[in-house]
Amino acid sequence: MDNILLQYLSERVRKEQDQTQREPGPVITISRQYGCYGSEIARLLSEQLNTTIKEKRGEYQWKWIAKEVLDEAAKTLETDPSKIAHVFAANERSFFEDMAIAFSIKRYARDPQIKRLISNIVKKYAEQGHAIIVGRAGCVLAKHIKKSLHVRLIAPDQYRINQIMKRFNLDKKAAIKRIKERDQQRKKFMKFYKGDKPEAEMFDLILNRDKLSNQEIVQTIERCAELRKLT
Secondary structure: OOOHHHHHHHHHHHHHHHHHOOOOOEEEEEEOOOOHOOOOOOOOHHHHHHHHHHHHHOOOOOEOHHHHHHHHHHHHHHHOHHHHHHHHOOOOHHHHHHHHHHHOOOOOOHHHHHHHHHHHHHHHHHHOOOOOOOOOOOOHOOOOOOOOOEEEEEOOHHHHHHHHHHHOOOOHHHHHHHHHHHHHHHHHHHHHHOOOOOOOOOOOEEOOOOOOOHHHHHHHHHHHHHHOOOO
């Protein structure tokens, strides 16, 4: 009995040491222009990576992260996700909005505090590893992780306009207006995390959604991840 207990304790200590000493990551971040829809690529990529892992009899499973960041932040603040979703759109609350919401959120936090909470959550997912993080400033917040790959999805304006028209049933003028508004919001949101750092320094791989199929994009990312020994 003593030998079994000693063996169990030794194994537990070894596992805990492995976890504390393990290098953070691997993580793949997907940034995207509005209308380029990174979640679709993240889902397909996670499926492809997990198929490859299964063939290699690997131990880990890749997961893709998007709305989970907002949900976890809301849960921490004990509020509804809709109460804090404005930070992703870079819509800063006014003083009076702050005062009103303070009475509706059990654990109240101002916008900079919410953004820092989001930062901690994204870093947690990134450091745990085998995560594909869509948006949420992941390309900045996971930049310190050596085993990482940062992808940017882009497309010409007409492609993005067509996508927004189709998805939201808008005419061309309304779609253009929506794209301009979202581009400004995302730029403002990213500025909180990256400051004035040039966008060109943040990404390892930039892919054109208009020129490449979903399959080509997924295979390209998978191959780059493989070359970087992330898989």
